[in-house]
Amino acid sequence: MPIRIAILIFDDAEELDVVGPYEVLAYWALTFPDDQVTVECLSADGAPVRCAKGMQIGAQGDFTNVSQADLVIHPGGWGTRALMVDEQHLGRVRQWRDDVPVMASVCTGSLVYAAAGLLRDRPATTHWASLNTLAELDPTIRIAAEDRFVDDGDIVTSAGISAGIDMALYLVARLAGVERARQVRRGIQYDPEPPI
């Protein structure tokens, strides 16, 4: 069965929120074609976006196809400040939540999910500097401040920016098994050694 993955991109999305998971998932898709995985970056209108640190990233389609995805990833970044009060976007997110089996977020992407009501009575996380905002948006959320990512079944949230890489590897393991995830990890040589 094909696995269709959509990564949402928008102005002021954080660069690594997008490209960390993209690298993991697209490496999986292209290295193991028999797994029938596709990964696309989709923007609202299909046009390129200007990310939070200035990088322009192109879209491979627009939001009309998000509902057909098996997994959606909502990155964070400064742009979520606008999206979390954008009723059109929140309406789209609620619709996708009804249509898409697994909704994942990186960093402050979970603030948008919280504003849309998706995280009611659920465990979730976000960037460490936004944990208070997450709790204020919906006091029913059980804040998982210590977790790198939180799998609550149909919703998976991650901590800040680089945590999207760990979450994406976890999603590969969940969807295709631990051995496949290990192959992807080896491929991108993800044996991190923070030097400081």
Add this chain to the structure above:
Amino acid sequence: MPIRIAILIFDDAEELDVVGPYEVLAYWALTFPDDQVTVECLSADGAPVRCAKGMQIGAQGDFTNVSQADLVIHPGGWGTRALMVDEQHLGRVRQWRDDVPVMASVCTGSLVYAAAGLLRDRPATTHWASLNTLAELDPTIRIAAEDRFVDDGDIVTSAGISAGIDMALYLVARLAGVERARQVRRGIQYDPEPPI
């Protein structure tokens, strides 16, 4: 003193080779403006490039300005297979080596440096799957197979793909001190926990 950083982009550059260091260095530049750091992605002609896994990334300038940089980062990816036999590109790399105080590479970017003769009698590394190729390109290179990155002063090379993040944090520490690098690490919440 301003610090100008150029990240080279080209068709079939590996996405995370580019965006891992970009996130680290641009986070530094934008969060600490008093440090006077600028980070730009530059392509040969200033046009967007199509990366190895399909993502289109825009350029903020062309190669005419690379020689003015204080630090150049050459990503890897499938596109280096063409660049390492492209005499025009190898000539540019040799010129930059003369003009730029620090030349760094991610993943198979070091194959291009080796082909250009930059790594003669030096220690260096690359993606684990290309260590043999690196040694064949220039048998005088002292292959540092176990290192996440290698600082040889004016040339710094890293291991595969995700190792560019570690190298970039190290370069922040080298250029601005350990405390600044720790602030950047905290900002991008780089406390990696590979889940498999």
